[in-house]
Amino acid sequence: MERARNGDQDAYGELVTRYQALAARVAYVITGSAADAEDVTQDAFVKAYYALGRFREGAPFRPWLLRIVANEAKNRRTAAGRRPTVELSAAAGRASGETALSPEDAAVASDLRSGLLSALNGLREEDRLVLAYRYFLDLSETEIADTIGVARGTVKSRLSRAMGRLREVYAHA
Amino acid sequence: MPELRIDDTQLAVALADLGTLIDFPAVPDVRARVQARIAEPRRMPWWGAFARARYPLAPVLLTAVVMIIAVLVFSPQARATAADILRLRGVEIFRGPLPSPTPTPTPGPTPSPSLALGQPVTLDEARQRAGYAVLVPADAALGAPDEVYLRPTAGSMQVSFVYRSRPPIPLSAQAGVSAVVSEFGNATVQSSFFGKLVGPDTKLENVTVNGGNGFWLEGKPHGFFYQERGSSTVTDEPLRLAGNTLLWEQNGMILRIEAQVDKATALRIAASFK
Numbered sequence: 001m002e003r004a005r006n007g008d009q010d011a012y013g014e015l016v017t018r019y020q021a022l023a024a025r026v027a028y029v030i031t032g033s034a035a036d037a038e039d040v041t042q043d044a045f046v047k048a049y050y051a052l053g054r055f056r057e058g059a060p061f062r063p064w065l066l067r068i069v070a071n072e073a074k075n076r077r078t079a080a081g082r083r084p085t086v087e088l089s090a091a092a093g094r095a096s097g098e099t100a101l102s103p104e105d106a107a108v109a110s111d112l113r114s115g116l117l118s119a120l121n122g123l124r125e126e127d128r129l130v131l132a133y134r135y136f137l138d139l140s141e142t143e144i145a146d147t148i149g150v151a152r153g154t155v156k157s158r159l160s161r162a163m164g165r166l167r168e169v170y171a172h173a
Numbered sequence: 174m175p176e177l178r179i180d181d182t183q184l185a186v187a188l189a190d191l192g193t194l195i196d197f198p199a200v201p202d203v204r205a206r207v208q209a210r211i212a213e214p215r216r217m218p219w220w221g222a223f224a225r226a227r228y229p230l231a232p233v234l235l236t237a238v239v240m241i242i243a244v245l246v247f248s249p250q251a252r253a254t255a256a257d258i259l260r261l262r263g264v265e266i267f268r269g270p271l272p273s274p275t276p277t278p279t280p281g282p283t284p285s286p287s288l289a290l291g292q293p294v295t296l297d298e299a300r301q302r303a304g305y306a307v308l309v310p311a312d313a314a315l316g317a318p319d320e321v322y323l324r325p326t327a328g329s330m331q332v333s334f335v336y337r338s339r340p341p342i343p344l345s346a347q348a349g350v351s352a353v354v355s356e357f358g359n360a361t362v363q364s365s366f367f368g369k370l371v372g373p374d375t376k377l378e379n380v381t382v383n384g385g386n387g388f389w390l391e392g393k394p395h396g397f398f399y400q401e402r403g404s405s406t407v408t409d410e411p412l413r414l415a416g417n418t419l420l421w422e423q424n425g426m427i428l429r430i431e432a433q434v435d436k437a438t439a440l441r442i443a444a445s446f447k
Contacts, residue, residue: 007289009208009211009212010208012207012208012211013204013207013208016203016204016207016208017202017204020200020201020202020203020204021200024197024198024200024201025197028197028198034198034199037198037201038198038201038203041201041203042201042203042206042207042210045203045207046207046210046211049207049211050211086195086196086197087195087196112187113187113190113191113194116187116188116191117191120188120191131188132192134188135185135188135189135191135192136188136191136192136195137192138189138192160181163181163184163185166184167184
């Protein structure tokens with residue numbers, strides 16, 4: 001990190017390798033497009049490199065980077081003007097790892113998942129993203145707070161409100 | 174759809190489970206492309222330089238520049254003074270605050286990529302590809318350069334020489350080298366406008382070097398950027414050394430010596446350019 005801050009481009013390349021998977025996932029959750037996520041990831045790393053001078057020494061790099069990724073992704077999505085959604089992979093239907101379930105129970109689990117996902121996709125952006133960050137990308141509340149630029153307490157209340165809304169949308173789907 | 178009769182903890186588990194099944198796209202490998210892009214000289218809209226955090230007081234500065242221009246437009250006397258200060262063709266000097274660089278002396282046998290001076294070449298190669306007569310200082314204080322770099326600019330080439338360690342010239346805290354000499358070819362000067370951001374602790378003096386107009390900058394490090402004339406693009410020229418700088422015009426090019434030496438030594442070195 002220190003070497004990258006001092007303009008060592010190879011050191012920065014290592015940071016790219018380390019964080020590009022997470023950055024791409026954040027970008028995908030926001031844009032809902034694999035191609036956009038890739039462009040956003042690349043652009044965000046270039047921007048972050050030039051912004052390293054603003055990076056506070058000793059601060060965690062991950063949420064700082066993710067904030068740049070998130071901003072870049074939001075700009076891209078606004079430009080594209082579509083509503084982003086994330087989809088389940090084909091593996092979800094097969095309910096792998098739940099072979100102990102009867103076919104009926106597996107079907108129920110599969111229904112629950114697709115219902116939950118469509119409810120999630122139907123939430124407003126702010127709620128959808130806070131849940132995606134927490135549960136899909138496994139970011140801590142502190143990291144989410146840094147990524148979206150709010151206090152940690154706000155993340156807590158946003159998460160609990162988003163959970164409430166998710167139940168409502170699910171029930172009325 | 175049935176009501177979701179599970180508590181928040183169970184809902185969290187269900188969401189985390191869902192997360193493992195999201196159809197995330199394959200991880201793109203952007204490292205090579207990112208590295209290629211950051212290795213390029215950075216181009217940005219002209220106002221981008223002012224919006225950068227490196228120059229946090231840039232808006233204030235910009236206002237001051239606009240006011241100075243207004244004064245100049247209306248006052249012939251002020252115009253005459255300014256012409257005296259800014260008489261080096263194509264060079265503009267602004268006074269403004271600059272952040273202090275993190276000291277990281279890294280002298281060593283490896284080239285100095287952190288200086289971002291372009292592609293390492295041999296002196297012969299630089300002479301062939303520069304498109305103008307490259308001058309090399311003959312002064313014994315520097316001797317032959319340790320590294321030579323070539324970098325395409327707006328309409329020409331920038332040639333730079335790096336002098337790693339030249340006692341008694343101290344190593345720059347910023348780059349770990351003693352001196353950097355840069356030459357900006359004629360075409361660049363014709364089509365560009367160099368801007369030098371001078372910190373409040375920097376002394377700026379008009380000097381004559383080899384019969385041409387020049388500037389002696391002494392004190393804190395200098396930010397540097399230049400603009401292509403007739404275009405709205407500013408090319409960022411990162412800070413090189415924390416040392417004093419002599420900048421002058423000769424043979425239709427702009428030459429620059431950066432080294433922590435006094436003015437007399439810088440002028441002596443400048444006089445040895447051949």
